[in-house]
């Protein structure tokens with residue numbers, strides 16, 4: 081653990097429980113995770129945009145649904161919502177104005193996984209990822225092959241670029257350079273440069289676990305860019321004996337540490353879900369290349385992890401403060417604050 085950030089996140093109690101040493105300045109910046117003694121099953125955790133989704137997934141789990149079916153039904157809400165510009169229909173497009181989607185899933189009880197990347201024209205890549213898992217001997221299909229597979233499986237092709245997202249793309253394109261042939265708009269609209277994704281992880285009442293992550297990835301990305309979401313072990317990971325974890329935020333930073341896998345391995349070693357998320361973020365910071373660090377030595381991007389253990393205990397953590405996550409268990413569906421490494425006002429502009 082690096083000395084830079086350990087003082088920012090672990091209180092002495094948590095550190096002791098995790099078997100970690102802690103400097104005298106150590107304190108817990110925020111704490112909201114359910115300790116194991118409060119945990120209940122079934123339970124579902126997701127990124128904050130999954131509030132409606134965790135409610136749906138939880139309800140399905142109370143009726144005995146499979147954990148992956150429940151989690152995917154949860155993320156389908158965002159995938160099919162044209163107002164959510166980070167996922168599925170309405171997602172912000174790549175630099176060419178084409179919406180390219182990434183998704184992956186894991187099913188704990190059967191130890192299987194499926195994924196798609198750079199998928200065009202299909203609004204629910206999470207379901208296509210599950211079809212790869214269910215109907216093929218492969219794990220990851222990409223680009224035209226993924227689309228061909230989806231069409232063969234009966235998925236319907238549609239235009240995923242909503243008028244709102246097309247307008248945002250046109251504004252971005254016009255403003256790339258004052259010297260190109262596109263006239264700059266003189267309106268004062270902020271150009272979105274966005275990340276956004278939904279990750280959801282579910283545990284049934286009997287302790288079976290599943291995870292799914294789906295996204296349109298970075299807005300205005302280089303065509304063909306694939307983020308962390310469809311990478312098993314980065315965007316999400318699930319081990320039925322331990323728990324599940326997933327991520328949103330800068331995918332390039334997550335891929336380098338295999339973040340979802342690392343988080344599940346942290347739980348296997350005895351860390352709580354919250355501690356495991358923070359330990360993974362520590363690794364992310366340690367692995368950040370210099371050009372992405374501000375003058376204060378901290379990353380110029382954010383990354384979030386969400387984790388759930390087999391007993392239903394859960395936690396979420398971000399590099400910067402202000403992050404939230406959605407959770408649903410016996411206490412209902414709600415948003416909770418993520419713990420963090422650094423206060424947000426300390427974050428330099430990207």
Ligand code: ASP
Nearest residue numbers: 275276277297307329331
């Ligand atoms: N992780 C996603 C990606 O890098 C984006 C995000 O979650 O904001 O593609």
